[in-house]
Amino acid sequence: MIEVRNLVKNFGWKRVLRGLDFRVGRGESVAILGLNGTGKTTFLRILATLSRPSGGSVSMAGQAIPSQSIQVRRRIGVVLHQPLLYGDLTAEENLRYYARMYDVQSGKTRIDEVLDLVGLEMQRRELVRKYSRGMQQRLAIGRALLHTPDVLLFDEPYTGLDTDAVIMLDAVLKDAVSQGRTLVMASHDLPHAAGLVSRIDILSKGRIADSISCSEMPVGEMVLRYKAVTHG
Amino acid sequence: MAEDRSPTVLRIDGGREAGIRRYFRAISAIVWKDLAAELRSRELMSAMLVFALLVILIFNFALELSVRSVETVTSGVLWVTFVFAGTLGLGRSMAIEKDRGCLDGLLLVPVDRSALYFGKLLGNLIFMLVVEAIVLPLYSLLFSVNLFDPRLLLVILLGSVGYSAVGTLLASMAVQTRTRDMLLPILLFPIVLPVVVAAVKASNAIQQSLEMATIWPWLNLLIAFDVIFVAAAFMLFDFVVEE
Numbered sequence: 318m319i320e321v322r323n324l325v326k327n328f329g330w331k332r333v334l335r336g337l338d339f340r341v342g343r344g345e346s347v348a349i350l351g352l353n354g355t356g357k358t359t360f361l362r363i364l365a366t367l368s369r370p371s372g373g374s375v376s377m378a379g380q381a382i383p384s385q386s387i388q389v390r391r392r393i394g395v396v397l398h399q400p401l402l403y404g405d406l407t408a409e410e411n412l413r414y415y416a417r418m419y420d421v422q423s424g425k426t427r428i429d430e431v432l433d434l435v436g437l438e439m440q441r442r443e444l445v446r447k448y449s450r451g452m453q454q455r456l457a458i459g460r461a462l463l464h465t466p467d468v469l470l471f472d473e474p475y476t477g478l479d480t481d482a483v484i485m486l487d488a489v490l491k492d493a494v495s496q497g498r499t500l501v502m503a504s505h506d507l508p509h510a511a512g513l514v515s516r517i518d519i520l521s522k523g524r525i526a527d528s529i530s531c532s533e534m535p536v537g538e539m540v541l542r543y544k545a546v547t548h549g
Numbered sequence: 550m551a552e553d554r555s556p557t558v559l560r561i562d563g564g565r566e567a568g569i570r571r572y573f574r575a576i577s578a579i580v581w582k583d584l585a586a587e588l589r590s591r592e593l594m595s596a597m598l599v600f601a602l603l604v605i606l607i608f609n610f611a612l613e614l615s616v617r618s619v620e621t622v623t624s625g626v627l628w629v630t631f632v633f634a635g636t637l638g639l640g641r642s643m644a645i646e647k648d649r650g651c652l653d654g655l656l657l658v659p660v661d662r663s664a665l666y667f668g669k670l671l672g673n674l675i676f677m678l679v680v681e682a683i684v685l686p687l688y689s690l691l692f693s694v695n696l697f698d699p700r701l702l703l704v705i706l707l708g709s710v711g712y713s714a715v716g717t718l719l720a721s722m723a724v725q726t727r728t729r730d731m732l733l734p735i736l737l738f739p740i741v742l743p744v745v746v747a748a749v750k751a752s753n754a755i756q757q758s759l760e761m762a763t764i765w766p767w768l769n770l771l772i773a774f775d776v777i778f779v780a781a782a783f784m785l786f787d788f789v790v791e792e
Binding site: 366367387399402405414415418420444453460 | 582657658
């Protein structure tokens with residue numbers, strides 16, 4: 318589904334990604350972990366077509382990034398650090414806007430479904446700028462799912478969520494993967510990520526330094542291995 | 550991949566007609582969003598309007614104009630007012646996109662990025678025209694000039710299109726920098742100068758009731774710059790917003 322070979326990303330003189338190789342199949346779920354500043358967000362932004370690779374090749378379902386970015390964007394649902402929502406619009410208006418932008422058929426029904434899914438149906442007519450951080454994150458997740466994308470690219474999606482919302486997001490992501498969607502998620506919470514995804518990739522020094530199958534190793538051992546890779 | 554079970558599943562398939570429909574739908578969605586947000590906050594329009602009115606009042610008190618000089622000076626004052634107020638609006642319009650990462654949200658949409666440009670351009674143009682429509686009667690009153698000549702309204706429309714076309718492009722560029730408030734006028738004013746000069750000259754000629762033969766060259770110049778600026782922005786926007 319996603320194939321990355323020898324990916325390089327430079328910001329000026331600084332090389333953030335140094336020949337990164339990554340592969341994830343259809344319906345697979347992968348969490349990318351690494352220390353702050355190792356390039357997790359940069360990598361996800363490249364997959365999301367928001368940042369141009371400096372070298373190497375990136376493709377999604379056989380479509381190359383950046384040359385076939387429009388086709389790739391149709392397939393992806395993205396959650397970034399910021400919610401990508403307009404504060405002066407209500408939750409419903411924000412979703413209506415994105416539904417039109419993504420040309421979602423039966424937009425109104427889909428908006429109702431999404432608001433129900435993220436637990437914001439009661440606050441649908443409130444302005445987003447009056448939302449708490451957690452509520453904005455819930456709506457950002459709803460925005461990313463609105464056009465039923467094949468691939469979910471979530472950058473630390475649990476930030477700011479309360480316990481209820483964490484349970485909601487866990488269920489949403491598990492359901493999405495069970496439906497055959499592909500999930501790539503950046504995270505700092507290894508134990509939580511291990512319970513959610515099938516594989517954990519550790520990003521260190523601009524490369525995927527280690528890859529762990531979650532079904533083959535207990536969480537405690539994964540944590541030790543993570544520490545050995547990132548601090549070794 | 551397993552089939553989606555959602556009853557309202559979306560599949561955006563190709564096809565030329567569908568592509569064109571999506572393109573114009575995206576443009577209209579951006580314009581709708583800008584207008585809806587502005588109607589609620591009135592942040593951008595009120596700032597532009599107050600600024601424009603202040604500029605007019607300052608000029609009115611600063612310049613003691615004779616009847617003859619009014620005809621030659623007011624057009625310049627009028628366009629300076631529009632340009633300053635317009636710059637304020639352009640900067641704010643793109644800053645709203647930058648807040649909460651909305652610009653990324655725009656860039657993630659699966660349409661050609663020129664649609665995003667045209668959506669923002671139309672929104673900015675509407676804001677500018679509304680401010681101009683409010684400013685013109687006051688201007689006419691303060692400077693005792695007839696500004697409701699259809700030819701003058703055409704010049705104002707053409708000038709505003711050119712200004713918004715290049716302004717939207719440069720505001721998209723400036724908003725990605727830390728010094729966006731300073732950078733926008735520094736980049737914009739030199740580039741938009743031909744439009745402003747042509748608009749002032751054409752407005753002047755109309756105010757002085759000169760023949761159309763005198764006015765046409767300036768109108769043609771305005772039309773030419775509008776076409777050039779829109780075409781250039783159409784081609785460059787993707788590179789400008791690229792990280």
